[in-house]
Amino acid sequence: MVLVLHASKTNKNAYKALIAAEYSGVDVKLAENFEMGVTNKTPEFLKMNPIGKVPVLETPDGPIFESNAIARYVTRLIADNPLYGSSLIDYAHIEQWMDFAATEIDAGIARWLYPRLGFQLYLPPAEEAAISALKRALGALNLHLASNTYLVGHSVTLADIILTCNLHIGFANIMTKSFTSEFPHVERYFWTMVNQPNVKKVVGEVKQAEVVAPIAKKPSPPKESAKTKAKEEPKKEVKEKEPAKPKAEPAADEEEAPKPKPKNPLDLLPPSKMVLDDWKRLYSNTKTNFREVAIKGFWEMYDPEGYSLWFCNYKYNDENTVSFVTLNKVGGFLQRMDLARKYAFGKMLVIGSEPPYKVQGLWLFRGQEIPQFIMDECYDMELYEWTKADISDEAQKERVSQMIEDAEPFEGEALLDAKCFK
Numbered sequence: 204m205v206l207v208l209h210a211s212k213t214n215k216n217a218y219k220a221l222i223a224a225e226y227s228g229v230d231v232k233l234a235e236n237f238e239m240g241v242t243n244k245t246p247e248f249l250k251m252n253p254i255g256k257v258p259v260l261e262t263p264d265g266p267i268f269e270s271n272a273i274a275r276y277v278t279r280l281i282a283d284n285p286l287y288g289s290s291l292i293d294y295a296h297i298e299q300w301m302d303f304a305a306t307e308i309d310a311g312i313a314r315w316l317y318p319r320l321g322f323q324l325y326l327p328p329a330e331e332a333a334i335s336a337l338k339r340a341l342g343a344l345n346l347h348l349a350s351n352t353y354l355v356g357h358s359v360t361l362a363d364i365i366l367t368c369n370l371h372i373g374f375a376n377i378m379t380k381s382f383t384s385e386f387p388h389v390e391r392y393f394w395t396m397v398n399q400p401n402v403k404k405v406v407g408e409v410k411q412a413e414v415v416a417p418i419a420k421k422p423s424p425p426k427e428s429a430k431t432k433a434k435e436e437p438k439k440e441v442k443e444k445e446p447a448k449p450k451a452e453p454a455a456d457e458e459e460a461p462k463p464k465p466k467n468p469l470d471l472l473p474p475s476k477m478v479l480d481d482w483k484r485l486y487s488n489t490k491t492n493f494r495e496v497a498i499k500g501f502w503e504m505y506d507p508e509g510y511s512l513w514f515c516n517y518k519y520n521d522e523n524t525v526s527f528v529t530l531n532k533v534g535g536f537l538q539r540m541d542l543a544r545k546y547a548f549g550k551m552l553v554i555g556s557e558p559p560y561k562v563q564g565l566w567l568f569r570g571q572e573i574p575q576f577i578m579d580e581c582y583d584m585e586l587y588e589w590t591k592a593d594i595s596d597e598a599q600k601e602r603v604s605q606m607i608e609d610a611e612p613f614e615g616e617a618l619l620d621a622k623c624f625k
Contacts, residue, residue, distance in 0.1 A: 206277070209234045209248065210258035216270035217258040218368045218405050223277045223361060225401035227284055231260075231277060271301060271365060278361050286361045293355055300354045300362035304369045308344070311337030312373040319377070321419030328539060332582040339519070341386045348388035352395070359399065367396040371406060376416050383411070467576065469546050469569045475509025479569070483548060483625040486607075498604045505594075511571050512592035512603055517562035519586070524558040530620055533562055536583040537624050543568075543577050549624035550606050556617040565592075565606040566624075 206224075208231050210217035217233070224231040234242075242248055243255045251259045251266035259266050260273045267273050278286045288294050314333035318325035347354070354362045370393050374383070383390050396402055397409045482504050489497040523529040533551050540549065546569040554561040564587070568574060578584050594600045605613060609621040 206231045207234050207261040208232065208258055208273070209237055209242070209251070209261065211237055211239050214239075214257060215368045215372045218371070219270050219274040219365055220258065220260060220277050221405045222364045222368070222402050223274045223286060225404055226286055226359065226364070227278055227281045229277050229280050234261075271305065274361060274365060285358065286364070288355055288360055293360075296355045297360050297362040301365045303340075303344075304362070304366040307340035308337070308366065308373075309369040311340055312369065312377065316372070316377045316416060319416045319418050325418055329582050332586075338385070339522075341383075341389055345386040345388045348392045352392075359396070363396060364402075367393065367402065368406075371397070371409065374411050375409065376412050379412050379415060382415075467546075469574060472509065472570055475506045475569070477504050477506035477509055479510075479546070479548065479567075486548075486623070486625060493608055494604070498608055501604075501607060507594065509569065511568055512594065513566045513568060513573060514590045514592055514602075515564040515566060515587040516590075517587055520561045521559050523553075523560040523562060526553075526558070526560065526619060529553055529560045529562065533620075533622055536581075537622055539581050539583055540577070540624055542580055543574065544624075546570075546574060547577075547624065550609070551622045551624070552606060552609070552613060553619040553621070554613060554616050555619060560619055561616075563606075565603060 206229070208217055208220055210233065212233060220231055221233075223229075236242075239257065243252075243257055248259070249255055251261065252268040256268065258270055258273060259268045260276065262276070267276055278284050288297055311333060315330060315337060317323045318330065353359055354366065370378075370389075374393060397406060482501060485500045485504075486497055489500075517523070523532075530553060533553060537549070537551065540547065548567040549564060550566075551562065551564040554563060566573075568577075573584070573589060592599050592603055594603065604610075609618065611618045
């Protein structure tokens with residue numbers, strides 16, 4: 204039985220099934236004359252996968268899409284295939300590392316590489332977050348491989364095949380030696396895997412990227428030519444009709460006038476009795492009797508219908524082992540929150556007298572939910588767990604007061620630092 208895999212020869216997701224087939228002795232052939240962007244848009248292909256993505260495996264029982272599902276199918280065609288381990292716990296660990304390879308490694312590389320290739324919008328802060336997340340994942344992988352040659356057991360499994368294919372695109376395009384040298388066990392593992400005969404037969408010689416993939420240049424927008432024409436047209440009018448000279452001015456004005464910015468949804472909310480700037484002014488100007496003046500004033504001003512209070516807790520506090528790095532992390536977050544200054548007030552506490560330090564915060568936002576534009580634009584938001592404060596609970600209300608006040612000790616611990624966003 205010959206299975207037909209629809210994908211290009213260099214597709215790293217197709218490699219998964221092809222390598223699994225080599226290890227399993229299953230006959231899988233690439234579809235002839237496959238052309239990405241053409242073949243996968245034909246009616247015949249869309250019947251196999253309606254969204255047109257590759258790879259797709261054509262089997263006697265029907266098509267299969269999604270690369271990991273295809274690799275699993277190929278592996279399971281052979282009973283007791285060692286690629287799936289020799290016990291139930293092996294099987295579970297193999298599935299565990301396959302998920303890790305997809306959600307941590309593959310996703311991390313994609314978030315770094317694809318914007319540089321022009322497939323997604325390139326934003327430096329988003330790239331910084333992607334690299335940070337990828338390093339965290341590679342650090343965990345490096346730790347595991349420090350005492351293991353392969354991911355599960357003492358021989359290659361399907362998990363190794365999936366992970367190697369996902370690492371391949373990173374090593375080949377963006378993960379230079381200076382980057383991967385921080386993870387020596389991952390390096391050893393990758394080069395061991397790509398030089399396995401069954402792997403090398405599929406992927407060929409692998410060379411590590413010498414430089415990070417450059418940022419793709421955006422094509423020149425067509426607006427420029429339109430502007431040039433717009434500037435030329437009034438001049439023609441002037442030459443042809445001298446009296447019409449003053450009319451060229453409005454044309455220029457029309458061209459240069461900025462389009463009206465769409466209103467922020469928060470500006471469309473019903474008016475609130477709380478004036479945020481008044482609270483910020485009271486906070487800044489209160490130097491003594493802070494609890495009696497500023498905190499009391501806050502609760503008198505606070506409008507629970509127009510604003511909401513949120514606690515945030517950094518998800519990776521165990522990583523906060525260096526004080527200045529932790530403080531810089533918080534400072535960077537507050538800088539990137541500048542887009543919310545009109546609609547928010549925040550306090551960020553760095554807690555503890557010794558590492559690891561806890562980073563927790565309190566935020567006041569306009570509206571009843573965290574504004575969506577902040578969630579979309581400030582990538583730090585996803586690094587925190589967010590919980591809406593219930594001020595009908597006296598304990599939570601007191602916690603809000605203590606965080607605004609920088610009360611110390613806070614919940615029994617010393618404060619390393621407290622930063623304010625206002």
